[in-house]
Amino acid sequence: MRVLGIDPGLTRCGMGVVDGTVGRTLTMVDVGVFRTPAELDTARRLHQLEQQIEASVVAHRPDVVAVERVFSQHNVSTVMGTAQASGIAMLVAARHGIPVHLHTPSEVKAAVTGSGRADKAQVTAMVTRLLRLTEAPRPADAADALALAICHIWRGGAQNRLQEAIAKAEQATRKAAVR
Amino acid sequence: MRVLGIDPGLTRCGMGVVDGTVGRTLTMVDVGVFRTPAELDTARRLHQLEQQIEASVVAHRPDVVAVERVFSQHNVSTVMGTAQASGIAMLVAARHGIPVHLHTPSEVKAAVTGSGRADKAQVTAMVTRLLRLTEAPRPADAADALALAICHIWRGGAQNRLQEAIAKAEQATRKAAVR
Numbered sequence: 001m002r003v004l005g006i007d008p009g010l011t012r013c014g015m016g017v018v019d020g021t022v023g024r025t026l027t028m029v030d031v032g033v034f035r036t037p038a039e040l041d042t043a044r045r046l047h048q049l050e051q052q053i054e055a056s057v058v059a060h061r062p063d064v065v066a067v068e069r070v071f072s073q074h075n076v077s078t079v080m081g082t083a084q085a086s087g088i089a090m091l092v093a094a095r096h097g098i099p100v101h102l103h104t105p106s107e108v109k110a111a112v113t114g115s116g117r118a119d120k121a122q123v124t125a126m127v128t129r130l131l132r133l134t135e136a137p138r139p140a141d142a143a144d145a146l147a148l149a150i151c152h153i154w155r156g157g158a159q160n161r162l163q164e165a166i167a168k169a170e171q172a173t174r175k176a177a178v179r
Numbered sequence: 180m181r182v183l184g185i186d187p188g189l190t191r192c193g194m195g196v197v198d199g200t201v202g203r204t205l206t207m208v209d210v211g212v213f214r215t216p217a218e219l220d221t222a223r224r225l226h227q228l229e230q231q232i233e234a235s236v237v238a239h240r241p242d243v244v245a246v247e248r249v250f251s252q253h254n255v256s257t258v259m260g261t262a263q264a265s266g267i268a269m270l271v272a273a274r275h276g277i278p279v280h281l282h283t284p285s286e287v288k289a290a291v292t293g294s295g296r297a298d299k300a301q302v303t304a305m306v307t308r309l310l311r312l313t314e315a316p317r318p319a320d321a322a323d324a325l326a327l328a329i330c331h332i333w334r335g336g337a338q339n340r341l342q343e344a345i346a347k348a349e350q351a352t353r354k355a356a357v358r
Contacts, residue, residue: 041279042266042269042279043269043270043272043273043279044273046266046269046270046273047270047273047274050270050274070259079262080249080262083258083259083262083263083266084262084263084265084266084269085266086263087221087225087262087263087264087266087267088266088267088270090221090222090225090263091222091225091226091229091267091270093222094222094223094225094226095226095229100220100221100222
């Protein structure tokens, strides 16, 4: 299973692509950060972000897109941009018929470190170890996106397989309709 | 000037298109509500909303898209969906090189009723009168979208003209680059 993890944001949007299944070795395929210029208005930043996520989905063809769940309680000043960025990621996935799963920050931390209250350094250290990287991924948003992808692979199982089967059936129906 | 007003939402997203300039008669061009099924996941609802807004922008070619500004303080339970829906509207406008303006609910109410604390019935009554409609637009989201468009036309002026000139210059540059 190939998972594209997205840690949504307008200034920095973390992305990480991981291949793996439960109980097998994990492989990092790509990691990076999408950025949009703070001097642009929000509409154009969202458009630039869409183009970057779209390019990444087209390049990597993930089976699942895992997005960090945004809570309205935290960071009130930036939550709108974060919510909109997560919406763009979800939209792009849906456009390609790829299932989207949301995971909370504490689910992600618990999956990779064993503790839902782990700090960023601990998450980065575990991501580096689990993916057998020679260097820690930087910035933290990129490491978080990889952690999201790992979390999704490990929390997966019956539920993922069911949702993927539904998505594939729908894609087949769509393709049949186009012909 | 043609303005597409968007009152963002996932369950009901109001849309209204109004032609007019400051000091001239206003004309309603279109009004309606985009809906997405509550039983779909958020990603697919955002995708359906994108397709509906896209079709409306292509059909009406507005000069400006006016979107209601979402506040994180209100309606915490639905604010994520509303923020994401507003992001989709902004994205679609940016994709077509159309300037986006945000107006707060109290700016809109003050523009059409003279009071920033007017209730929905008062806004609907004034929208019906200002656009010389024989029936009040329903539901309230549709009336709100028309009020947004009217608000934008009336609050417009020097700032609008400047932003439109910039957008047109950018579109011309883009077209020249494509050739």
